[in-house]
Amino acid sequence: MFVKQIVHLLKHELLIEMKQKHFISSIVLYIVSTIFVCSLSFTTIAETSIWNGLFWIIILFSLTNAISKSFLNENSDKQIFLYTLINPRALILGKIIYNLLLSIALVLISFFVFNFFIQTEGLDNMNYGLYLIAVVLGSTSISSTLTMVSAIASKTNNNIGILSILAFPILIPSLLLSIQFSNLAILGGTVEMSAQFIVFLSLINLLIVILSFLLFPYLWRE
Amino acid sequence: MNSIKKHWWKALAVVLLLYTFAFSFLVPLSSTIKSASPSSLEVGKNAVVLIGYNTEFEADENISISLEYDHKTLVCGTEIKQINANQISVNFNIPDSLPSKILHLRMSTSNFSSFSPELIKAFGITENQDTSNLCIVNAYNSSADILDIPNRLQLNETIRNLMFHVPMWFTMMVILFISFFYSIKYLNTFDIKYDIIAREAVNIGLLFAALGLITGSIWAKFTWSEHTDLFTTKGWWVNDVKLNGAAITTLIYVAYRILRNSLQEEHQKAKISAVYNIFAFVLMIVFLMILPRITDSLHPGNGGNPAFGKYDLDSTLRMVFYPAVIGWILLGIWMLSLKKRFFNLENKLEND
Numbered sequence: 108m109f110v111k112q113i114v115h116l117l118k119h120e121l122l123i124e125m126k127q128k129h130f131i132s133s134i135v136l137y138i139v140s141t142i143f144v145c146s147l148s149f150t151t152i153a154e155t156s157i158w159n160g161l162f163w164i165i166i167l168f169s170l171t172n173a174i175s176k177s178f179l180n181e182n183s184d185k186q187i188f189l190y191t192l193i194n195p196r197a198l199i200l201g202k203i204i205y206n207l208l209l210s211i212a213l214v215l216i217s218f219f220v221f222n223f224f225i226q227t228e229g230l231d232n233m234n235y236g237l238y239l240i241a242v243v244l245g246s247t248s249i250s251s252t253l254t255m256v257s258a259i260a261s262k263t264n265n266n267i268g269i270l271s272i273l274a275f276p277i278l279i280p281s282l283l284l285s286i287q288f289s290n291l292a293i294l295g296g297t298v299e300m301s302a303q304f305i306v307f308l309s310l311i312n313l314l315i316v317i318l319s320f321l322l323f324p325y326l327w328r329e
Numbered sequence: 330m331n332s333i334k335k336h337w338w339k340a341l342a343v344v345l346l347l348y349t350f351a352f353s354f355l356v357p358l359s360s361t362i363k364s365a366s367p368s369s370l371e372v373g374k375n376a377v378v379l380i381g382y383n384t385e386f387e388a389d390e391n392i393s394i395s396l397e398y399d400h401k402t403l404v405c406g407t408e409i410k411q412i413n414a415n416q417i418s419v420n421f422n423i424p425d426s427l428p429s430k431i432l433h434l435r436m437s438t439s440n441f442s443s444f445s446p447e448l449i450k451a452f453g454i455t456e457n458q459d460t461s462n463l464c465i466v467n468a469y470n471s472s473a474d475i476l477d478i479p480n481r482l483q484l485n486e487t488i489r490n491l492m493f494h495v496p497m498w499f500t501m502m503v504i505l506f507i508s509f510f511y512s513i514k515y516l517n518t519f520d521i522k523y524d525i526i527a528r529e530a531v532n533i534g535l536l537f538a539a540l541g542l543i544t545g546s547i548w549a550k551f552t553w554s555e556h557t558d559l560f561t562t563k564g565w566w567v568n569d570v571k572l573n574g575a576a577i578t579t580l581i582y583v584a585y586r587i588l589r590n591s592l593q594e595e596h597q598k599a600k601i602s603a604v605y606n607i608f609a610f611v612l613m614i615v616f617l618m619i620l621p622r623i624t625d626s627l628h629p630g631n632g633g634n635p636a637f638g639k640y641d642l643d644s645t646l647r648m649v650f651y652p653a654v655i656g657w658i659l660l661g662i663w664m665l666s667l668k669k670r671f672f673n674l675e676n677k678l679e680n681d
Contacts, residue, residue: 255608262601263591272587276580277609279573280616307619311612318611322604325516 116201146224158227174253178261199323210250232295244308245285255319345656359477361443386411395466405464426457496657497541504534509610512603524599529668
């Protein structure tokens with residue numbers, strides 16, 4: 108029953124996304140234009156760590172933009188409708204999973220666009236598989252934190268401003284971990300070398316999901 | 330009798346803090362040698378002037394100075410001559426082979442004995458691991474146990490800040506834990522008085538965080554920025570894990586206050602900010618535990634720096650550090666209980 112509700116919610120979210128194509132295309136355009144502005148100001152970045160840091164900053168801001176809408180575009184009528192039908196925990200898990208899929212898609216798009224526009228030397232040793240793990244784990248913790256915090260922020264009037272001030276301090280540590288992890292991948296690290304990053308990031312992700320699962324019912328019906 | 334049973338801990342806080350202030354401002358630093366010129370010696374006879382701090386060399390007959398390494402006395406100082414209260418000149422006859430190029434200076438007088446690690450470097454010698462005492466030094470028994478605060482090379486007088494800077498963070502963490510606890514309690518009962526405690530605990534926690542940042546900033550400015558070869562920053566802020574953790578904590582709780590201010594209805598305010606408080610506190614604790622493990626820090630106990638208890642905190646400092654921590658924590662809790670009483674009365678007046 109619980110899993111069924113989550114699957115249903117995912118389908119529902121996807122359907123809305125398909126109907127309102129302007130939203131996803133506006134986010135992609137946001138990413139492309141941000142990267143283009145960066146490429147106009149840098150063109151080539153000599154140091155790979157700066158290149159990597161810039162990439163994560165772009166990811167952070169575009170995901171904030173994308174996920175801030177996850178609780179905003181639900182008007183109160185629809186919320187009442189949802190409240191009567193489903194379990195709040197299914198709702199938050201559905202939202203987290205959906206936002207995770209959305210953010211992985213957006214991150215992959217931005218990685219290709221970023222590689223296309225901004226060149227850097229020293230990617231010869233890069234371990235692409237490990238970099239992908241870093242990006243997936245990092246964007247998981249960013250998107251799940253942002254989902255929970257946007258649920259909190261949607262209760263206030265100034266949604267996007269409150270979302271960033273509430274979420275960024277919590278995000279700094281996992282962002283730092285992801286940046287160090289992906290730097291290691293760029294330098295050609297192996298899975299064994301980055302075991303502690305994988306363990307720590309997975310634990311943090313698990314913790315964020317558990318906390319959201321426990322706390323979301325209290326945001327319910329407010 | 331009843332009020333003593335109820336309020337004894339406030340008296341304890343006052344006593345402990347008075348003791349802390351008195352100890353950390355009145356007790357002098359121990360006498361020690363701060364620098365030697367020249368500090369790098371060559372093979373043969375070297376005349377060195379040692380500059381001390383809080384020392385009284387004048388008219389002291391019983392002075393012995395030696396260089397040592399690995400608990401073995403290697404070179405004894407000869408022709409010791411007092412220049413003034415804080416300066417003394419000594420001759421070292423450096424042999425052409427020694428176990429190490431970096432040597433420790435040991436000094437004993439009739440008033441004190443001191444040990445300055447890695448003060449003297451000997452160049453032009455060959456390193457030879459022969460570890461026998463090369464000379465015998467007649468150490469004088471320094472008179473009695475004088476109460477003093479240890480005098481470390483980089484820290485100097487700033488070591489007194491230990492009793493203020495470190496307890497601020499301990500108190501902040503305790504107060505924020507109280508806030509977290511009452512937020513959970515609020516979500517279980519929806520009683521507004523628990524929310525008042527959680528809110529006021531955050532305010533007091535922020536006050537202690539601000540004090541910790543200020544004392545830490547002053548401390549960093551006068552120790553890390555001037556002496557470390559590894560670190561070339563000259564500012565009030567360095568890029569260090571613990572400082573980042575402190576900044577993150579402060580940002581989270583400032584955000585908590587902003588979240589509260591942007592909500593209107595009382596119970597909605599309480600509920601949503603309690604959810605954020607719990608979410609943020611748990612993640613913050615996890616990060617504060619994980620982050621120092623993956624990066625180095627300038628603070629004791631991280632990245633190869635010795636932790637408290639190894640040799641940073643000797644028994645004299647322990648005598649005042651632990652009372653200071655308890656005193657500051659009790660003070661924080663006292664402030665919280667005053668705030669709680671104030672807002673409960675205000676609530677009562679509004680409802681009447």
